[in-house]
Amino acid sequence: MKDILFDFISKYVSLTEEEKNAILSLDIFRTVKKGTILLKEGQKSQEAYFVLKGCIRKYYIIDGEEKTTAFYTEMEALTPHCVTSKTPSEYNISCIEDTILTVSNSDMEVEINGKFPKFETLCRMLSEESLAKQQIDFDMFKTSSPEQRYLNLLHKRPDLIQRVPQHQLASYLGIKPQSLSRLRARILEKNS
Amino acid sequence: MKDILFDFISKYVSLTEEEKNAILSLDIFRTVKKGTILLKEGQKSQEAYFVLKGCIRKYYIIDGEEKTTAFYTEMEALTPHCVTSKTPSEYNISCIEDTILTVSNSDMEVEINGKFPKFETLCRMLSEESLAKQQIDFDMFKTSSPEQRYLNLLHKRPDLIQRVPQHQLASYLGIKPQSLSRLRARILEKNS
DNA sequence: AGCACTCGTTCACTTAAGTTAAGAAATACG
DNA sequence: CGTATTTCTTAACTTAAGTGAACGAGTGCT
Known part of the structure; x- marks a missing residue:
């Protein structure tokens, strides 16, 4: 479990044993069951997530309907908006599979960034990378x-x-489940 | 001009005179005329931009058609994807108005981040902030x-x-110019 | 096993966006 | 100043997504 994390980090910065231990001492690993809700709309939270194994999903409830806007799978990080804005969350986060993730809170980050500048570099790199990816x-x-x-x-x-139910994929694609069904039928039609 | 920049930065970190001078010595301010193309598809570039006054636009050319996907106005920063990926640019950047901006290149950033850890913090904060905004x-x-x-x-x-031509707004909204015209007519209809 | 519930698909119908084309208005430029 | 070009709008028609409803398959629960 920790090896997965450190292998990932090593792509960005190289950590000393001391730094690795500092991370481990924070006790950030957590295993969660399919269906668990990590964050609810309206809730305040300081927790950021990093998925080691499994899949979590972000969704809004608009006019009583679930609108899924993102999935996070292996090696993807999510800092909910409410953590940085310090306002109640606009959306929900739940696990679509049994999932292993790391959970860190802002205090921990501030503390460790202060001690080891290397972590700040890591955070900057990760954040710049996801920003670039997100923009594309x-x-x-x-x-x-x-x-x-x-x-x-x-x-x-x-x-x-x-791994994801169709109706969740549909809103991820910005359409209704019926349209996704139709669209898939249309594609099959073409390729025959 | 430099005051606009330092006022902006002061919202995130406070700079000493020495640090301010270090920035100024880099000679990053540039004034560009409306219509100037800052980055062309296929080109490699190391330049990141920060708009002090005016407006720049990012657009793709897909099947011979311009598709505008972003506008950057006062106090907004843009690091083109090709800078971090070190690949030729997938898109173009041009000025919609006469614009004042700062232009920095990666070498400068590496250098100054090394000298003043505060800049790394600034970069991390800006990048985290735009990531959050972008996600919403x-x-x-x-x-x-x-x-x-x-x-x-x-x-x-x-x-x-x-400030932006309709047909550029249209693709920014993910539709065709004709649809935007129609949609606006529809809205006027309703409110009368 | 039986029941309720969720999920995906299909259908008929409505609504809105894409396409093609034309013309008016605004702007750029020699 | 007049001409060319770009920009915006309108219209008729096509295509695809939204809506509401129904059905069967699968799932979970008791």
């Missing part, structure tokens, strides 16, 4: 149709299509 | 219709609707 994703989304988005997802994250 | 924007985009997106933009960034 957003651009792709804006410039393509639902059908192209689906095909693109099929290409880029085929695992998601297997 | 993306969520809003996914969960709303073109009409809602337009109304939302009218509410959140009314200035953009004034």
Whole structure:
């Protein structure tokens, strides 16, 4: 478990044994069951997550309907907006599978960033990297149709299509479940 | 000009005179005319931008058509994807208005981050902040219709609707210029 | 085993966006 | 100043997504 984390970190900065121990002493690993809700709308939270194994999902409830806007799988990090803004959360986070993740809170980060400047570099790099990734994703989304988005997802994250229920995928693609069904039928039609 | 920059930075970290001079010595301010192209598709670049006054726009050319995916106005920063990925740029950046901006390159950042850890903190904070903002924007985009997106933009960034040509706004909203025209007519209809 | 519930699909119908084309208005430029 | 070009709007038609409803398959629970 810790090896997965340290292997990942080693891609960005190299940690000494002392630094590794500092992280381990924080006791950040947690195992959660499928269906667990990590964060509820309206709640305040200081927790940031990093998925080691499994999948968590971010969703809003708008007019009584669940709108899923993101999935986080292996090696993906999520700092909910409410952590930085210190306001109640606008959305929910739940586990779609049994999941192993790290949970850190802002105090811990401030403390460890103070002690080891290397962590600040790590945070900056991770945050810059996800920002860049996020921007490309957003651009792709804006410039393509639902059908192209689906095909693109099929290409880029085929695992998601297997592990996630259709109606959650649909809102992730910005459409209704019925439209996703239809769209898939349309694609099959074409390729025959 | 430099005051605008330092006022902005002071919201995040407080700089000593020495640090301010270190920044000024880099000679990063630049004034560019409307229409200037800062970055072209296919080009490699190490330059990051921060808009002090004016407006720049990011756009792709897909099937011969311009697709505008972002606008950056006063106090907004843009590090093009190609800078971090070190690959040729997928998109173009041009100035919609006469613009004053700072231009920094990665070497300068590495150098100054090394000398003054405070800059690393600043970069981390700015990057975390835009990531958070970006995520909320993306969520809003996914969960709303073109009409809602337009109304939302009218509410959140009314200035953009004034300063930006309609056809650029249209692709920013993920639709065609004709649809934006129609959609606006529809809204006027309703409110009468 | 039986029941309720969720999930995915299909259908008929409505609504809105894409497409193609044309023309008016604004702007750029020699 | 007049012409070319770009920008915006409108219209008719096509295509695809939204809506509401129904159905069967699968799931969980008792």
